Amino acid sequence: MNSKIRNVAIIAHVDHGKTTLVDAILKYTGVFRVNQEVESCVMDSNDLERERGITILAKNTAVNYGEFLINIVDTPGHADFGGEVERVLGMVDGCLLIVDAFEGVKPQTRFVLRKALEKGLRPILVLNKIDRQNTTPNKVIDQVLDLFIELGADDNQAEFPIIYASGIKGMAKLKLEDEDTDIKPLLDIIVHHVPPPLGDAEKPFQFQVTSIDYNDFLGRILIGRIHNGTINVGDQVALIKTDGKITKEKVYKLFSFENLKKVEIQSATAGMIIAMSGLPEATIGETVACTDNPEALTLITIDEPTMQMIFSVNDSPFAGKEGKFVTSRQIRERLFKELESNVALRVEDSGGAGDRFLVSGRGELHLGILIETMRREGFEFQVSKPQVIFKTIKDHTYEPFESLVLDVPDESTGSCIEAMGKRKGELKNMHSDGKMTVLEFEVPTRGLIGYRGEFIRQTKGRGIMNHSFFEYRPFAGDINKIRNGVLIAYESGTSTPYAILNALDRGEFFIPPGTEVYLGMIVGENNKPQDLEVNICKTKKLTNMRSAGSDTLETLPPPIEMHLEEALEYINNDELVEVTPKSIRLRKLILDPNKRKAASK
DSSP states (O other): OOTTEEEEEEEESTTSSHHHHHHHHHHHTTSSOTTOOOOSSTTOOSHHHHHHTOOOSOEEEEEEETTEEEEEEEOOOSGGGHHHHHHHHTTOSEEEEEEETTTOOOHHHHHHHHHHHHTTOOEEEEEEOTTSTTOOHHHHHHHHHHHHHHTTOOHHHHSOOEEEEETTTTEEESSTTSOOOOSHHHHHHHHHHSOOOOOOTTSOOEEEEEEEEEETTTEEEEEEEEEESEEETTOEEEEEOTTSOEEEEEOOEEEEEEBTEEEEESEEETTOEEEEESOTTOOTTOEEEOSSSOOOOOOOOOOOOOEEEEEEOOOSTTTTSSOSBOSHHHHHHHHHHHTTTOTTOEEEEOSTTSOEEEEEESSHHHHHHHHHHHHHTTBOEEEEOOEEOOEEETTEEEEEEEEEEEEEEGGGHHHHHHHHHHTTOEEEEEEEOSSEEEEEEEEEHHHHTTHHHHHHHHTTTOOEEEEEEEEEEEOOOOOOOOSOOEEEESSSEEOOHHHHHHHGGGEEESSOTTOEEOTTEEEEEESSSSOEEEOTTOOOOOOSSOOTTTTHHHHSOOOOOOOHHHHHHHOOTTEEEEEOSSOEEEEESSOSHHHHHHHHO
């Protein structure tokens, strides 16, 4: 047992302040100079994480606090990235459960806490954002205690230590009435309440791969914790694969984590979280062991995907014009490479001509992040509407259900309840503070596809929507189509102000004038349930009286912007989203109107 090491994970609902709290710890422990200008959320290194304000990839750092080395793992708060949470909890011996002192318990709080309790960890409750006005810390503590009991926490887990903190102010305290000082009380509570890592340096070597990094010079870098034994650079080791096969490998380099970087070391021992290179075939969950008597550690189990979609080669008239990587081989290689580190993802060839791939993940956000990442890397492809994954159990069909929490203005309550009723949602709880109402539902995952945009309209942008996977239940029945038909470009060309103005009585448009369109491309939403073809490229005949389009631009309403998430939620089964580094386009699966009509019959 290495008594001077503490391995701790930080878990929380999305946006409850985990990453900001890590920033405060890094500043206090001297990672940054006193006068150094520091970017906020330094652990969110991914561009998408910074833009969205969420943690997507689990990351670890280590800080020196007195004679102790504290390894800190910042985990995602969104349930779609639960694969990351499950992996890293196997590396640590304790966790900080961060809960917003104003918002209280949320769906992902339940999700991440359940994972921690299943691992046998004893969480420390950190009531964050305690400096906000109108916080209700005692009420939130009661909520958390109820949640511990509901999730089956044992007596030791339910007697959790409590600390009050503000990540943004860089302070923590044991009692509400204590003076605001610095983050030291939080570090003290980690040292005293998180046990040192179990493991015997004298036993045969065992290390489990929980994360994978990549370096152009070193190749695959394995990150994980040493459960037993000692390892040195140059040692021969046994890699125990998931199927039980054993291969002999050599450790090329070892690294420990210090502050925000990896530091090369010559040896490491039980309890340490390290990175190693030299094992090009290792993957997540596998064991690296001594060669004499290799014993595998328990494989990491990951919750199964609940949603899937088809990725395919772009076959629109604009194919290859905007992307760098466009072939099926390039798309296939990229998707299968993603499997090396994204353990909650599944990819399989979808038959046919070899240019279609069935990709399964934990939710719309999980798949959407992959699509956006590939798009930014220069890939061009098409994706189908997300579909939930059904299971057959004893000849009965089961489907995934979500736990949904809506925070809505009181006047929007009725319309939200009505909308959820149409989507087979069941209202489980409801309470109001006189201005905002909290609605808790259990709803089929199918019922949430496409709802976010409607929810924003219902609440005029003031509502907050959170959901996480709950369980598989018997099929809830058909959900009626809720969306109107679409406006489809009748020909290829450039959209004109004159054509859009003439068609405004038919519906709302997704594109501005001057947009290049093609036959079968979706350019707007019809006011009626049917699809409608429109001539979006029609020009005004010129006369000697006035020039075409001279005053129409001023009278055109702004188009509805379709970003990636909105597009994925919006499309129907007979439609696709065309994704390129420059554009997001909606289109019909069958572009030719005659063939489309024939197929519909």
